[in-house]
Amino acid sequence: MGKGEFPDLLSPFEVFGQDVRDLRIARKMTLRGLGSAIKYSAAYVSKVERALLDPSERFAVGCDHVFGTGTMLYRQYVQALEGDHPSWFVPYLQYERRARQIFIYTTLSPDGLLQTPEYARALYEMGVPRLTDDQVEAKVAARRARREILDRVEPPAPDLWVVLHEACLRVAVGGPSVMAGQLQSLLDDAKRRNLTLQLLPNTVAPATSRPFTLLTFEKGPMVLHAEGPQGGRPQDAPKITAAAMATYDRLRAEALGRDATNSRIREAFEEYT
Template identity: 45%
Template sequence: MSGEAFPEGLNPLERFGREVREVRKGRKITQRQLGKAVQYSDGYVSKVEAGTLMPSEKFARGCDLAFGTHGLFLRLLRRVEEGDHPSWFLPYLELERKAASILDFSTTSIMGMLQTEDYARAVFRAGHPREAADLITGRVAARVRRRQILEQEDPPTLWVVLHESCLRTLVGGRSVMADQLEHLLHMSETPGVDIQVIPFAAGAAGSHTLAFTLLAFADESTALYVDDVPHGGRLYRSESSVRIALENYDRLRAHALPPDDSRALITSVHKEFRP
């Protein structure tokens, strides 16, 4: 890192940008030259250096290659990302980045990776009513950034089973819900993404099961994440826990509507929220 003493009060994103600027200047590289090296515009570089744009992983890796910093900027980017997540959630995030497939079951709210910005803000504000606005903004940005996993060159497959309660629980108001369901419909058309809904008519099948996520990896191992404690979730890697969760997931899928029928239900509820 540079030897300059940075002003106090810089947030992690601003510190990242300051480091890029100082190392770039130290190497006597212009913003345009750096942009060309990392395959981004000089305007993109400028916004990152100003701390107003969240850099991509590709940008951080490109900086390490251009500067010869051996992973420094990728590590700094991880710190930026981790700064807006609770510590107990970080092990899950690290595994999520490496997963070949993600299986999620949601009970009352839509999974974080599929949330719109306004929906996520409403969720965080409801869960942290006394938290400062800038902290909420940071949490929202961190959640929305998780979508980048699905935008990478070789994204994991994503299979989401959600209870109809997720569609009908009014989070943030009717307009926010309409936009959120529209985003779900868009994601349901994305290759490698499957979305199924368990309707109220299925009875107790999905209404008394805790939300959980299964992460499967290229080495054929699987991890289980469960939201089962008041102040955070837990990761399980034991074969027995994973096996039971996989069996439960198959059962939930069996009680859910097929993808096309699920899309029709989401479309119907979406119309109810539109003015």
């Protein structure tokens, strides 16, 4: 349904948008009518249909309810969201897209949200050498697509706080040119008003050596995501998230300020160039 003459050329969310449009027109609903029924603006519906904005989970569920399509659109949404990410990572992606604040601590490489395509590609080529070129490119594209939330307007982009261990600047991934590009990208991202970047220097013993992410929402408990050898699973038990937040507070208290962070990253950038 609605996949056009050349479905293979459409992204999963383009297919989703066209299917929503076809269902809406088949039921003789206007953009405003559908938006009102699921509590979204007509402009939001229009952007989703034209694939100018990725839908939210609530939007997909609401459309299924209005159209009487069971869980068809929700399942399509999950499949589009999963892309080439491992299945265990999909629950985190759903949380990430709803978060109002995201607190990230990384130890050896920048979080996927902040990785350049070249850097991500080098990580996959080193970490999973059996992947074909096409598989690597699909995974790089899926990782890069997460950055959509940083420029999102509706709902507002989340506030991002990143504590980056200095090892992320020193562990050479993909060679000098790849590292230089990654560090320049970090400097560019540090200019964003919704992003705070701090560097934890090698001279400081960190409160923890394990990377993790905390997410807060308009409604609902804080969520902790930490990965291990077998993947990761979000946790929202108050005692666990409170302890993680206390650790994060120590990490950012010991980290360098904005100017000193930028200066240290710039120094590393010049070394690679």
